[in-house]
Structure formats: structure tokens, C-alpha cells
Amino acid sequence: MxxxxxxxxxxxxxxxxxxxxxxxxxxxxxxxxxxxxxxxxxxxxxxxxxxxxxxxxxxxxxxxxxxxxxxxxxxxxxxxxxxxxxxxxxxxxxxxxxxxxxxxxxxxxxxxxxxxxxxxxxxxxxxxxxxxxxxxxxxxxxxxxxRLGGWTGWRTFVVREKRPESSVITSFILEPADGKPVVNFEPGQYISVAVDVPELHLQQIRQYSLSDMPNGHTYRISVKRESGGTYPPGYVSCLLHDHVNVGDEIKVAAPYGSFHIDVDAKTPIVLISGGVGLTPMISMLKRAIQDPQRQVVFVHGARNSGVHAMRDRLRETANTYANFKLVVFYDDPLPQDIEGTDYDLKGLVDVNAIKGAILLPDADYYICGPVPFMRIQHDALKHLGIHEARIHYEVFGPDLFAE
CATH class of the missing domain: 1.10.490.10 (Globins)
Structure with a gap:
């Protein structure tokens, strides 16, 4: 004391x-x-x-x-x-x-x-x-x-499938090398992946959201290639995209994270993501729609269809579940992107423009994406009268969000 x-x-x-x-x-x-x-x-x-x-x-x-x-x-x-x-x-x-x-x-x-x-x-x-x-x-x-399938420390997994989701995002399905079960997780949680980075002569660890529902046997992560720009290219993301293939082994930590939905609640949820921030939302969405009475709104922002991961599957889900509404913003649509078909609104995500769709009684709001994006959405939700306790967010790496 x-x-x-x-x-x-x-x-x-x-x-x-x-x-x-x-x-x-x-x-x-x-x-x-x-x-x-x-x-x-x-x-x-x-x-x-x-x-x-x-x-x-x-x-x-x-x-x-x-x-x-x-x-x-x-x-x-x-x-x-x-x-x-x-x-x-x-x-x-x-x-x-x-x-x-x-x-x-x-x-x-x-x-x-x-x-x-x-x-x-x-x-x-x-x-x-x-x-x-x-x-x-x-x-x-x-x-x-x-827990069943649980572990501490690092466990060896094998890449069972590698699938491009867009021009910049690739999904990896991982299964344990020992063939034993894997622990289930809360929708929205992440795993750490450890790989050796030759140019650094070091092991590096990165956390990636689990982008599918728990199944007890495999995990799926969806990784964005960090190609550089203001900063150098991502060491681990580029290595995974360019050099890790089906059959390769990587080390994985058990799922953790406090950014997840309450799977037992019946109240509405609003998912707001930008870019690769959609990955934990996919897991949350898949679990939430298991309750056909639960209202779910998914607001996503991307540059255009070329970098919009999982877009066809999301549209299909929106057409299948009556209580699920999808709202897509493209800030730089391609010539072939059709408003009303490929996306709903042009520009950056603006919750004020869609407040009629997202202001739901007792709803919880989940935000994931680049830090500037989350700051904007957080402040906009507060301006709309959403209580701080109802706003949840996830930051990977250094948390520069809360100031």
C-alpha cells in the first residue's frame, strides 16, 4: 500500500x-x-x-x-x-x-x-x-x-490455408502441429504470432485479430501488408505475405484481449471499422447473428473495392439476415465501383450521416482501425450523445489513442 x-x-x-x-x-x-x-x-x-x-x-x-x-x-x-x-x-x-x-x-x-x-x-x-x-x-x-485446448507460452502451428482477401489483405488459417484442440475465444480477441525476421536477426511478435468464429480446431487471421510510406514496410506483415506459405510453421500464443462483444446480451451492437480494422468485426458479426433477434449494424470504410476485404461475403450476409444492416463508405472509389451496389456512401466514414441507422436503444459501439480514424469516430459518437461506457475500441501496438 x-x-x-x-x-x-x-x-x-x-x-x-x-x-x-x-x-x-x-x-x-x-x-x-x-x-x-x-x-x-x-x-x-x-x-x-x-x-x-x-x-x-x-x-x-x-x-x-x-x-x-x-x-x-x-x-x-x-x-x-x-x-x-x-x-x-x-x-x-x-x-x-x-x-x-x-x-x-x-x-x-x-x-x-x-x-x-x-x-x-x-x-x-x-x-x-x-x-x-x-x-x-x-x-x-x-x-x-x-481450458480445453488452452496453453501458455508459444505453441507451434502450421499454415493450412493462405487466401488473398483483397489486394492488401491475406488470410491465414492456422492449425496446431500436434493435432490437438485449440482453446475457443471471445469474438474480437487476438493471438500473437512470433516469426524470425532475417533482416533484424531477431524474433518479432505481432498481434492479429481472429477473423472467424471459434471452431476448436483452427484459427484464422487476416493480415494487411504494411507496405511503407511515412514509415518503413512492416517487418512481419511483409514476411507473412511474401515468405510464409501453406505447410510452414509459426509460433502462436493463446487468444487474449478485452475487446469483445458480450455474446449473451440481447442488446444491439454497432461495429465501426476502417481498413483492416474489420478483422475483429467479422468474428463479432458471425457470432452475433447466431441470435436472429439481435440487431447488428456494421459500418465500414475503405478506399475502394480493390482493398475492401471480404466484401462479397458481407453483402451476402446482409441479404440473408433481416436484423443485420451493412453500411459501406468508399473515399476513393474505382471507376467500376457502383454507388448503391458496391458501396453506400462516398467519402470517409461519417456517423452523423447515418445516425438514423446507428442510434439504437442500449446499443454498444465497437471501433477498430487506424488511430486517427478511431479518434474521429469516438468523438463523433460522443457528440451524438453515446455514453463513454458504451464505446469500445482496440489498438494494436502502442496505444496513442487516449490522451
Whole structure:
């Protein structure tokens, strides 16, 4: 239990850490990887190069300090972090390593301003946070191991099928090499995939939403080729697209994630996605329409039909289920794309333009896509009067969403 003095010191120094946050975290990662290069196999090195991971951790540290009097307000955030840690295979022995290097980075960056009292207070605060996360992660590991088909750590899977879904998205159906069952999952959850990246001489881990219903035997992920542009091409996505084929083996962690629908609820759900953000929505949709009385609206935005994955199957589903409504936005339709047939509205996703379709009593709203897209949709839903508790979202990699 933290003393009030410790809490006061942490709160008082939070603005200083926020001011120097990026430099502190940059120093932290440099120290961490110099002392423990093996941890490069756990961290996303593409996000390291881009500075995203540093920004995300700096914000997380500041958010924790700001809410240290009321840690319950961070319950949802901590739940997300614990699930991602479990998916990455984070273990209790990792926490002292991170804590030691984080405190050293604070001291190195702030110099004499980081007094012994300040370092001691932050050490206690970090220890308290670590204990909370370790407890949550231990529970997640136990739940996974105890369920039929469950496991902890990495399990070898074989690519059974590789199928293009659009010009940029390919689905992989994975089955366990040992032929045994796989644990079922909540619609919207993800798995981690670990592959060796030759150009980095490292293992890299990425999380991909499961894009089909649970069946107890296989998992399906649908991966977008990250071809670069502002940032370099995605190490893992390009490797999966170009070099992983049917019959190849990859390592997979059990499903985790707190972004999922309540399968027992009867209230409406509204799914809002952009680009490859549709992948968890497909799983949610397939499960939700098993209840023919449940209302489901799926709003999706894509550039055009060339990059719109699974579009024919979605249209077929919309024509089959009376309580399912599909609304598609294309912001750059191809000449052959027909409004009213291939897509419904031209432009970026605009929930205000379709509020008659999405403002449903007691509905829950699920958002997935690029971070700027989610910010816009989140704010638009709030403007329409949707309560924060009804808005759910998923971010892979550094969470730059909550500010």
C-alpha cells in the first residue's frame, strides 16, 4: 500500500516527468536493450524506430501518476495492458528489469532534480503497479491453461490455408502441429504470432485479430501488408505475405484481449471499422447473428473495392439476415465501383450521416482501425450523445489513442 507521502511526491513530479517523458523513455529503452538485448525479441522494433513505443510508454507513466489516488479509474487500461502482456509472454522476472532501467533513466535524464525521495517514491509506485499487473497476468495465464485446448507460452502451428482477401489483405488459417484442440475465444480477441525476421536477426511478435468464429480446431487471421510510406514496410506483415506459405510453421500464443462483444446480451451492437480494422468485426458479426433477434449494424470504410476485404461475403450476409444492416463508405472509389451496389456512401466514414441507422436503444459501439480514424469516430459518437461506457475500441501496438 502506498503512503500518502509517496502519492503526493508522484503527483507533484508527474508534470516534470511529462515534460521530459520522451527523453526519459528513449533513455530507458537504450539502457534496457544494452543490458538485455534478448528483450528486442519481445518489443516491436518497428515501433521503436518510429518512436511510437516511446511516446506510448511516456503517456502511460504520466496517466498512472495522474490517477495514483484513484487507480480504479485505470481498470480498463490495466486490463488491456495485462492481456497484451499475457499475449507477449511477459513474466514476473521481466518487471524488476524494467523497473531498474526506468528509474535509472529518470535519474540520468533529470540529474540532480531527481532526489533520493523522488526516486524512492517512483520505485514504490512502480512496484505497486507491477504487482497489480503480475496478479492480473497470472490469472489470465491460469485461465488459458485450464481450458480445453488452452496453453501458455508459444505453441507451434502450421499454415493450412493462405487466401488473398483483397489486394492488401491475406488470410491465414492456422492449425496446431500436434493435432490437438485449440482453446475457443471471445469474438474480437487476438493471438500473437512470433516469426524470425532475417533482416533484424531477431524474433518479432505481432498481434492479429481472429477473423472467424471459434471452431476448436483452427484459427484464422487476416493480415494487411504494411507496405511503407511515412514509415518503413512492416517487418512481419511483409514476411507473412511474401515468405510464409501453406505447410510452414509459426509460433502462436493463446487468444487474449478485452475487446469483445458480450455474446449473451440481447442488446444491439454497432461495429465501426476502417481498413483492416474489420478483422475483429467479422468474428463479432458471425457470432452475433447466431441470435436472429439481435440487431447488428456494421459500418465500414475503405478506399475502394480493390482493398475492401471480404466484401462479397458481407453483402451476402446482409441479404440473408433481416436484423443485420451493412453500411459501406468508399473515399476513393474505382471507376467500376457502383454507388448503391458496391458501396453506400462516398467519402470517409461519417456517423452523423447515418445516425438514423446507428442510434439504437442500449446499443454498444465497437471501433477498430487506424488511430486517427478511431479518434474521429469516438468523438463523433460522443457528440451524438453515446455514453463513454458504451464505446469500445482496440489498438494494436502502442496505444496513442487516449490522451
Amino acid at each position: 502506498l503512503t500518502q507521502k509517496t502519492k503526493d511526491i508522484v503527483k507533484a513530479t508527474a508534470p516534470v516527468l511529462a515534460q521530459h517523458g520522451y527523453d526519459i523513455i528513449k533513455c530507458f529503452y537504450t539502457r534496457l536493450f544494452d543490458a538485455h538485448p534478448e528483450l528486442k525479441n519481445v518489443f516491436n522494433m518497428a515501433h521503436q524506430e518510429q518512436g511510437q513505443q516511446q511516446q506510448a510508454l511516456a503517456r502511460a507513466v504520466y496517466a498512472y501518476a495522474e490517477n495514483i489516488e484513484d487507480p480504479g479509474s485505470l481498470a480498463a487500461v490495466l486490463k488491456n495492458i495485462a492481456n497484451k502482456h499475457a499475449s507477449l509472454g511477459v513474466r514476473p522476472e521481466h518487471y524488476p528489469i524494467v523497473g531498474e532501467n526506468l528509474l535509472a533513466a529518470i535519474k540520468e535524464t533529470l540529474g540532480d532534480a531527481a532526489t533520493d525521495d523522488i526516486i524512492s517514491a517512483w520505485a514504490q509506485a512502480y512496484g505497486n503497479l507491477a504487482d497489480v499487473l503480475m496478479g492480473m497476468e497470472s490469472g489470465l495465464y491460469e485461465q488459458s491453461a485450464e
